Amino acid sequence: FVEDYETVPGIAEVLAKKVNINDAVYQTAANDGLYVIPSKIELDDVAEYMQGNSQIALLTKMLKDLKDDYQIIVLDSNPGIPILLKNCVYAADLIIIPVNVDRNSVKGVDLTLKKINETIYDSPSELNVDYRILISMVTYSAGEPTNIAKGVLKAVRDAYGSKTLDTTIRLQSKPAQLQTFENGYYATD
Numbered sequence: 305f306v307e308d309y310e311t312v313p314g315i316a317e318v319l320a321k322k323v324n325i326n327d328a329v330y331q332t333a334a335n336d337g338l339y340v341i342p343s344k345i346e347l348d349d350v351a352e353y354m355q356g357n358s359q360i361a362l363l364t365k366m367l368k369d370l371k372d373d374y375q376i377i378v379l380d381s382n383p384g385i386p387i388l389l390k391n392c393v394y395a396a397d398l399i400i401i402p403v404n405v406d407r408n409s410v411k412g413v414d415l416t417l418k419k420i421n422e423t424i425y426d427s428p429s430e431l432n433v434d435y436r437i438l439i440s441m442v443t444y445s446a447g448e449p450t451n452i453a454k455g456v457l458k459a460v461r462d463a464y465g466s467k468t469l470d471t472t473i474r475l476q477s478k479p480a481q482l483q484t485f486e487n488g489y490y491a492t493d
Contacts, residue, residue: 316350318366325366336416339374348385355387360423363391382417393423399435405442405456405475410463413437437464440473 312321312330320342325341332338344351381392393399401416403409414446417435424431439460443450449457449472461468 305409310318310320310344311462312342314344314347316344318344319347319350319354319362325369330371342435343380350389351385354391360387360390361394367395383419386419389419390423393420393433394427394431400431400438400439400469401435402440403460404440405453407441407456409456411461413464433469437468438471438473439468441475442472443475 309372313328315328317323318325318328326342329339330342332340339442363379370377379395381388381430383389399420403413412491420433420435424433439457442453442457444453
């Protein structure tokens with residue numbers, strides 16, 4: 305992958321129609337078969353432009369150029385940016401909603417699902433999108449989820465049943481902290 309992703313074209317430039325989507329795809333160093341399109345802070349400005357121009361299917365059109373070249377395309381979007389969420393819903397076959405283990409987790413899923421369903425309902429064409437819930441940041445003690453984690457796991461599974469994935473992602477704060485320091489996000493003297 306490109307060492308300084310801030311200097312290369314990414315999804316913001318693609319959505320702003322400054323570069324072709326094929327020119328913003330980069331192979332990762334970690335895996336020969338894994339490619340990424342980087343995102344940058346400028347995506348917020350592009351999202352505002354897209355919102356003002358009601359460009360809700362822009363990403364779908366751009367991804368058509370990639371569909372034959374890749375088995376799976378994963379879109380990572382903040383549900384708090386409505387136009388990006390709508391673009392992802394239009395482009396998706398399956399939506400995976402990650403849920404952190406905390407007291408507001410079910411409320412967050414409900415809000416995200418509400419936004420997704422509004423997008424589907426407002427769509428000028430029929431969208432066939434499915435979703436699954438992925439529980440993440442599960443804390444463990446002695447090889448088992450903590451009691452708090454067990455409570456949240458049960459609440460989410462009770463609320464969403466078969467839409468909840470069996471797989472969970474364990475919280476591992478130390479690697480995340482190390483990654484933050486290695487990438488120079490904190491200045492040191």
